[in-house]
Amino acid sequence: MTEVPDIVRQMAEHMATTVPQAASLGFRLVSVSVGRGSIEAPWREDLVGDPDTQVIAGGVVISLLDHTCGLAMASAAGTEAFSTATLDLRIDYMRAAAPRAGVTAEAHCYKLTRTIGFVRAEAWDAERSDLIATAQAAFVLNRPRPTPATAA
């Protein structure tokens, strides 16, 4: 696992916990390395999607996967990145999470071009080998405009 610079780690911490939607869902940064990121979403009563089973909502899993994919993108682009926007996100649901279980996701940006990043992610509740969902996303990367000094 390639270590990331402190500034990328700080950015990852900020992304995982300070962004309003992430903070309101109680996200926690699990790990970050170059092109990879992992975030955990704890179970909470007000985030239940099926009151009959007390299983966490699919919507929380969507936010978690999108956010973790964005983190992998940002850590792949490093300090070069200005901002990223999701083009599309496909999610396959293998099974429902266990009742009252939180969800962890890990994403990998496996290809980054000048403008586009391709990201895959997986989500599980208890065991990494027993997935609840997988995701595939494409992001557009808005790099900072070169200043006259750096463009030369």
Place this chain on the structure above:
Amino acid sequence: MTTPAQQLETFLQRVPYVRFLGMRAELAGDEMTAILPFAPHLVGNTFIQALHGGVIGAFLEATALAQLSLAQPSSRLHKTIDITIEYLRPGRALTSYARADLRKVGRRIANVHVEAWQDDRSQPFAALRGHFLLRSADGRSPQP
């Protein structure tokens, strides 16, 4: 016999996460419009005050499930199999609307398209396509 409006209200009130989002819905005949008022906790980008991509996806998925709960009433929620969310424009700090189109409702599987917009219906900011596993009226999964 419950009316469609009651079915919809039951769906919206039963799911804690739908209340967390702050999502509502209105019925005009058999046409449902889902409504998501802007709220600060839905923001994913504070620089441009844009809705989080996950919130947009969740709103679209909930719209599909709400429309399915009207078309195929069941004591349990239908299950999402897969979804693809397309992001066309940033979701701004405005009220969002969405409508679902049930492209095919089979015995076990439904194919649903959803489109969301804000102040201009002709300028959608996101769309979803998805497959859903239907439950029977008594809440059981269909027999394979």
